[in-house]
Amino acid sequence: MSQSRWRIGIVGVIVAAWFAVLRYEPRRVGSAGSEFISQSSVVSLPFKIPMPRQGREISAVEPINQVSALDLIKEYVESHQTALNLQPHHSYSFEEFKGPLGSRIKMSFQQDQIPIVGMEIHFLVNLSGNVDLINSSYYPADSVVLNDPKMTMQEFWSQRFGSEKIEPSHSFVLYRPEGANQLEPAYLFSTMNGLSSEQWVVRVSDGSVISRISSGRNW
């Protein structure tokens, strides 16, 4: 009887120790990440980012206090071009947002140095150097043939507003409409509508308005 109590006691201690170890085990990439992947890529992404292996591979490189989160992600992206289905005609750049528990890395894309709007990959890297989340709206869209625009911004502006209003400064971008599988050469500019402002996305090929969105948040 007393022997069995000892056994139960020993097993209890082992179980408790095991739970204690588990509690301090650095967190790995797990289902939370997959949840976001599936949320952002249900239809638009025809591929799966190799998420489950990613955290271990990255954390195996070096602890984050010696190599920055940005370097870890750069290294990861460089070595997983195929797995991520990154197209050679898409170049990319990174931006890091640091926080107390790690960094958020935003990966933006360009083609021929023209910014692509509507396609990004976000990585959330914790202080242990593991990737907690990946949220992607990247699509391996075909390269856009960049001919001379059929409609200039000036032409669009004078057609739509005449010469009374001053033409605003604009950007030339490749725009991916929400959920679309191709990019559109487009002009982006802002105008005022009452007290709030609007951003316009205008198709270069025919001057049609792809999107007109309000970006203001008021009180």
Added chain:
Amino acid sequence: MPDLRYRLLSSLCLLLTQIFAVSCTREYSECAGPKLNLTDLQSIRNSGFSTGPLSSLIVPNPIEASKSASTTLSEVSLVRLLEDFKLPNLSNPNRLENGFVHVRLHSMNDSEDLLAKPTNGGEYKYSLSDPKYSQVMAYHGVMTALKYVEALGFSLLTDRPLYVMSQARVNGAVPTEVNAYYDHNTLDPKAPRQLRLYGESTYAPGVDREMYWHEIGHYVNESVSGDVGIDRAGENGAMYTEGAALHECLADYLAESLQGQSHIGKWLARNFSEYQPGQPLRSAEDVGRRLLLSDVGSFDSKLGPPDRYGVAEWCSRVLWDIRKSFVEKSPEYGAMLSDRLILSAVSRLPKDASLSDFYSALRQTDDGMHCGQNKKAIRIAFEERGFVATGSVVAVPTGSIKPVSLTQDDKGNYVRAIGSQSSGFVGFEIQILNSSSAAIRNLRIKLESPNGSLNIATYLQGMGDLGPGQVAIVGPAMGGLSYAYSLLAKRTQSNAKYRIRILGDNLAESVDVDGVLP
């Protein structure tokens, strides 16, 4: 032998004590989160900057400072409430700007004579009625909030300049409306961020620090979340999403927590007749009975989806409850630890975030930052206000979806196209019936273009919680909401395919409806 036993026992006790002490220390340091310079943070909260030209301001606004609801700017006795503050980080002592923040009066292109300049002694001191006073308040307010967020450990998005207009005008005209806007200008990589306060009345918003703290809160949300677009759908025309409510909630929370008061907008509210003098615009604490999510977060057959500010106020009360639990543990530093936890959770949010995403992010963040010690308080704060994190899965809703050709009337509203009027725009008449016995949580409709033949403008609309037996109807022809609440796209070719997804936090999976436009 007894001596040896005694020694062994003593050694064992000593060892156990040491192990216990070490584990306690480790527990404490590991669960306190990354180290913070709390003294510096406290100093920033009080705007106690040690360098920069001196300014003289009444903070946060004359009503709060004087504790008198009837105070106006012209009251002579207000002078006694002026406090001195240093203006940090000016790149040029003669202008209220630095490498990122640029303060202006009416527009980005103000003439030099409109801009605040230091007086003879190198100080920025103006009378309260001088428009230049509001510029000084703008710089002080914005910089205090930015410095605070940075000191909490967050980097800020400074890829584009931020212009702050303390008395904004459109095309030089004095606005007839009092309001405040933050424009992130998400899409255009060249466009600066803009914070614009409109109104030149007796209760001009430009003299109120709370206004800057709320609006800059929107910038902080975008910055801390890595520009992921926690309410991207709202920017694309959605009338309501939980992401929009979260944006407002977090902006209110930042302003309220920095000020250390559980309400916002007593000064601004004086501009609106529906508010009594001294009544705040929104409050993070209950006035009377406890505000529940069901009071503000449900779809209403007459009014439609919830009001984002109503849900924001509910959410700010949840956050204030969490903050109170931190302050109870540490009256001196609890507010800062609460702010850091909440902003860290924002850094985990996905695009078009929901309240459920935020709830999970808060709890996950607390795991990483405080060993989960506050998870219970977080859960209680949400649940006591009627939020159910893991509600029962509800039955698949039924209903109908019908595409309609739309055109815009002379006011820009979308109306049903008649005959050959078609402009290529397509909206949807949608009817969703919740036939289950529980509410569908955070009901959303989402539009996708499976073969890329639609240019989607409004891709997501939030409907709020749809109660059991309730019907959500979009489409005036069916007696429902206007097409502003619909999904909106422009077809780029004939036979365009569409997919409408009906989403809910407690639906087992989305209900997908595919179709081809006639």
